[in-house]
Amino acid sequence: MTTAFQPAGSHFINGAYVDDTAGEKLEVIYPHTGEVIATLHAATPAIIEQALASAKAAQKAWGALSGTERGRVLRKAADLLRERNRALSEIETHDTGKPMSETLIADAASGADALEYFGGLAGTLTGEHIPVAGGDFVYTRREPLGVCVGIGAWNYPIQIASWKAAPALACGNAMIFKPSEMTPLTALKLAEILIEAGAPAGLFNVVQGYGAVGAALITDPRVDKVSLTGSVPTGRKVYAAAAEGMRHVTMELGGKSPIVVFDDADLESAVSAAINGNFYSTGQICSNGTRVFVQEGLYDKFVARVAERMDNAKIGDPMDEATTIGPMVSARQREIVEGYIAKGVEEGARLVKGGKSLDGAGFYIEPTLFADVTDEMTIAREEIFGPVMSVLKFASEEEALTRANATEFGLAAGVFTADLTRAHRMAAGFEAGTCYINAYNLTPVEAPFGGSKMSGVGRENSKAAIAHYSQVKSVYVGMNPTEAPF
């Protein structure tokens, strides 16, 4: 079936759409209706070879440009993304099921922020001058790594592609991006836009496929770095494969993040954070605060208020801009969430609200609130990646911090309190890469984002990302005659 969403080819390589129908079929399903809206093919070895060869060739000239010249292309691409935000949001909504009320503000727009930010930063990248003994000196050159591979998850397709491409290209690298097999469409649009903005053909290639295509890319000797956004099990495999060739890595993986709400917190703000941090994107966000620890004095009020405000959620057609909860990305993901909800009930958590899948063709499930959750329950330990909030009761600050940190994950953590010193103590004590005080899940491009513990390695966004997409070369300059013992 051909629809408005069918791209001219499955892959975008060397400045043009290409296809190889010998590749495994990859169907794009609109989560609102269950209908196939595009049919693509996974990359064959021939396609992968084209992507690698053209990226390798394009990188050389691109890396030789000045940072300002590179930045100009990225900033132009940012403008084009913004100009086309609505059309891109419509594709993203059809690909992911996320409502337009979200995709209009959080997807292409966030990608544009990254391209603009790193476009601005590109011209500022410099080395150091280091004086040493006897008048000699060392200078450093910040050089590109070469060809980088980006591998994406399905929850923020164009945002993930842009967050990886922008710093990679700013530093003078080429990138081959493999979107999630579930959401392959908007990365192709980013590739088109980069060409239109003046990027050389081959600099940013998109190849489609399942895990095997990602695995083939990262083990090729021409590849110098891999940046993955995905689950911990995939992260383990990708990190190990990259290690074999001593490649650089960035790992943006899963989480089971805590939000700690003290008795003195502003109740409405804390409830808003818990709602955003559990139900935005129908709960499919890596940094979601899915363990909400609430101090005993506020506990009952908090649970009641979350439940009350959940009545205002508008579930349904994601193209209706009044909708606030869309379907899950796939039938499979909804099944996984249903399994966790059943486990929560079975293990004795109190189901306060939601929990049911909606009838019909779309992959809808109600936002779900569990109270009286304990640390051992499966829903408090494992990443669900769906709209399921678990509320847990605590008594003291020390107890809250210990329990918040009692997880293998370390992506994000938040605290709500009016006590200034306690807020900073908690932020210092959290074992997480991204912490929030009286706020949650905001990811401005200026701030580093990433995880500690099993949640990842490296940081995206901010100046910190530059270190992950470049390497430092030391050049020692002798200013004196060279001497030897004989």
Ligand SMILES: NC(=O)c1ccc[n+]([C@@H]2O[C@H](COP(=O)([O-])OP(=O)(O)OC[C@H]3O[C@@H](n4cnc5c(N)ncnc54)[C@H](O)[C@@H]3O)[C@@H](O)[C@H]2O)c1
């Ligand atoms: N930390 C972050 O920034 C962040 C952001 C979004 C999502 N996530 C995480 O992503 C997960 C959900 O996304 P998902 O289900 O698409 O993740 P996933 O791990 O199943 O897949 C991620 C990507 O890896 C590819 N892949 C799978 N096996 C591979 C292999 N052996 N070699 C190379 N590539 C391989 C997939 O095709 C896909 O493109 C959640 O755990 C979520 O927390 C993390």
